[in-house]
Amino acid sequence: MSRTGWRQPVKIADAVSAALQRLGLESRIRQHDIWRIWPSVVGPQIAQHAQPYSVSQGRLIIHVTDSVWLYHLSMMRHRLVQALNERLTPAEIREMVLRVGEVPVTTVGPSPSQPLSAPTSGVDPARIADIENALATLGDAPFREALRRLWLRASQGAASSAGSPHDRQPQ
Numbered sequence: 609m610s611r612t613g614w615r616q617p618v619k620i621a622d623a624v625s626a627a628l629q630r631l632g633l634e635s636r637i638r639q640h641d642i643w644r645i646w647p648s649v650v651g652p653q654i655a656q657h658a659q660p661y662s663v664s665q666g667r668l669i670i671h672v673t674d675s676v677w678l679y680h681l682s683m684m685r686h687r688l689v690q691a692l693n694e695r696l697t698p699a700e701i702r703e704m705v706l707r708v709g710e711v712p713v714t715t716v717g718p719s720p721s722q723p724l725s726a727p728t729s730g731v732d733p734a735r736i737a738d739i740e741n742a743l744a745t746l747g748d749a750p751f752r753e754a755l756r757r758l759w760l761r762a763s764q765g766a767a768s769s770a771g772s773p774h775d776r777q778p779q
Contacts, residue, residue, distance in 0.1 A: 641696060642668065649691045654681070659711045666702035668692070671709030678706050731763045739763070 628634045642663060647655040657677040661669040668689075672678045681688070685704045693699035739759050 642692060642701075645692070645695050649695060650688065657711060658706075661707070661709065663700070666700060668701045668704045670704060670706050671711050672706055673708070673711050675708060678708055681706055731760055735763055736760070 625634070628637055640663070642660050646660055650658065654677075657674075658670050658672045658681055661671045663669070670681065672681060685706070689701050689704050692701050739756060743756050743759075
């Protein structure tokens with residue numbers, strides 16, 4: 609058996625890099641680094657309300673949770689493109705387009721199982737558990753938290769206005 613067909617061993621990283629380059633996919637892979645670096649470029653608060661959706665031919669589409677974030681990020685668009693391009697080599701992003709759309713819940717900040725602070729004093733713990741269970745299926749984190757606070761506030765008001773029968777004055 610002849611060994612003329614055998615080649616020298618190469619590192620797998622070099623083989624994958626060469627294959628991606630040969631297939632013309634190397635720049636597409638680099639563009640997808642955006643998903644990895646996005647939270648560190650924009651910070652945790654923005655990352656909770658805006659996420660990359662797609663990249664095509666230097667055009668980055670960002671989905672935001674609502675029109676307030678759309679406006680806020682549109683004012684920062686050029687700085688964000690510059691900051692992203694500083695982290696990407698070579699610079700891949702020419703334009704950023706913002707759209708209101710579904711933003712996946714990120715693990716930045718408190719976890720969904722540990723809700724943000726909301727007033728719970730005076731509310732029955734069983735009622736709090738019922739509220740948490742009812743809200744667990746909502747995907748929109750900012751909406752879920754706002755609804756949770758509203759629901760707990762309403763429960764507090766109902767608990768404090770009910771009082772005991774002895775506290776009420778007959779009318």
